[in-house]
Amino acid sequence: MNQSAQVELIHVSKQFLRQTGEQVAGLNNLTLSIHPGEVIGIIGTNGAGKSTLFNCLTGQIPIDSGDILIDGQSIYSMSAQSLARQIGRVFQDPRMGSAPRMSVFENLMLANKRGEKRGLGRSLTTNNRKYLIEKLKPFRLDLEHRLDVPIENLSGGQRQAVSLVMATLLQPKLLLLDEHTASLDPRTAKEVMKMTQHLIQENNLTTIMITHHLQDAIEFCDRIVVMHQGRIVNIYTSEQIETLSTTDLYQYLVDLVEREVLENYTV
Numbered sequence: 001m002n003q004s005a006q007v008e009l010i011h012v013s014k015q016f017l018r019q020t021g022e023q024v025a026g027l028n029n030l031t032l033s034i035h036p037g038e039v040i041g042i043i044g045t046n047g048a049g050k051s052t053l054f055n056c057l058t059g060q061i062p063i064d065s066g067d068i069l070i071d072g073q074s075i076y077s078m079s080a081q082s083l084a085r086q087i088g089r090v091f092q093d094p095r096m097g098s099a100p101r102m103s104v105f106e107n108l109m110l111a112n113k114r115g116e117k118r119g120l121g122r123s124l125t126t127n128n129r130k131y132l133i134e135k136l137k138p139f140r141l142d143l144e145h146r147l148d149v150p151i152e153n154l155s156g157g158q159r160q161a162v163s164l165v166m167a168t169l170l171q172p173k174l175l176l177l178d179e180h181t182a183s184l185d186p187r188t189a190k191e192v193m194k195m196t197q198h199l200i201q202e203n204n205l206t207t208i209m210i211t212h213h214l215q216d217a218i219e220f221c222d223r224i225v226v227m228h229q230g231r232i233v234n235i236y237t238s239e240q241i242e243t244l245s246t247t248d249l250y251q252y253l254v255d256l257v258e259r260e261v262l263e264n265y266t267v
């Protein structure tokens with residue numbers, strides 16, 4: 001698979017109909033060009049549209065208007081299988097994205113076969129084991145000795161590490177990280193973040209990372225996109241990030257929420 005895709009969001013809009021009959025903007029005319037190998041951080045207020053963005057990128061939910069291109073090709077002209085091979089995703093919940101009763105090795109081999117029709121049996125070879133042991137070692141989470149353990153017996157950090165390797169094994173064109181360290185303790189989150197950076201650099205992956213850890217956004221991202229009410233309201237460039245503090249970012253988000261509350265008042 002070719003790595004490092006150019007991703008284009010072109011006037012993407014998605015509305016939802018609440019049970020009350022109210023229309024709510026999941027995404028409101030979103031336009032963004034993401035360059036090959038770029039790491040984009042997405043931060044935003046509650047309900048800003050961050051998850052909707054990921055669900056649209058993976059084709060899980062249809063958009064109302066606009067287009068999404070990966071290397072110039074609309075994702076709507078791709079088969080579900082082809083799109084699945086091009087995008088790796090790691091979720092906030094370590095239980096998502098893997099089969100709990102299957103072993104670490106079996107899960108990894110399943111990920112390695114994404115989009116292929118052949119069964120799992122032929123891929124469970126000694127060479128594959130050796131290859132995966134090398135992939136898992138740098139995490140320093142003792143995973144290389146736990147290849148035959150069912151995923152459900154691993155710690156949250158170990159599961160996220162396996163999910164990361166699963167998501168990047170086929171060298172996808174685009175990696176989506178959906179608050180993937182949010183449920184981990186600070187030490188493990190740091191370890192997983194370090195490994196994330198290693199995998200991104202090793203594979204030169206175009207990456208979009210939703211995060212509430214403002215320090216991670218500053219430390220690991222080339223640009224930080226701020227979302228609010230389905231819109232992109234600010235983009236911090238790498239030059240701006242150099243002098244940006246977590247307090248600046250936090251204050252920007254607080255101001256957005258305060259402005260939203262005050263919008264409901266007239267004087």
Ligand SMILES: Nc1ncnc2c1ncn2[C@@H]1O[C@H](COP(=O)(O)OP(=O)(O)OP(=O)(O)O)[C@@H](O)[C@H]1O
Binds near residue numbers: 044047
């Ligand atoms: N299936 C749905 N039906 C109705 N409304 C929805 C649906 N999915 C999302 N929304 C609405 O769309 C808006 C964007 O939601 P989304 O979950 O993408 O935000 P988010 O930025 O991921 O929020 P959070 O950080 O709070 O998880 C919100 O107003 C939400 O209530």
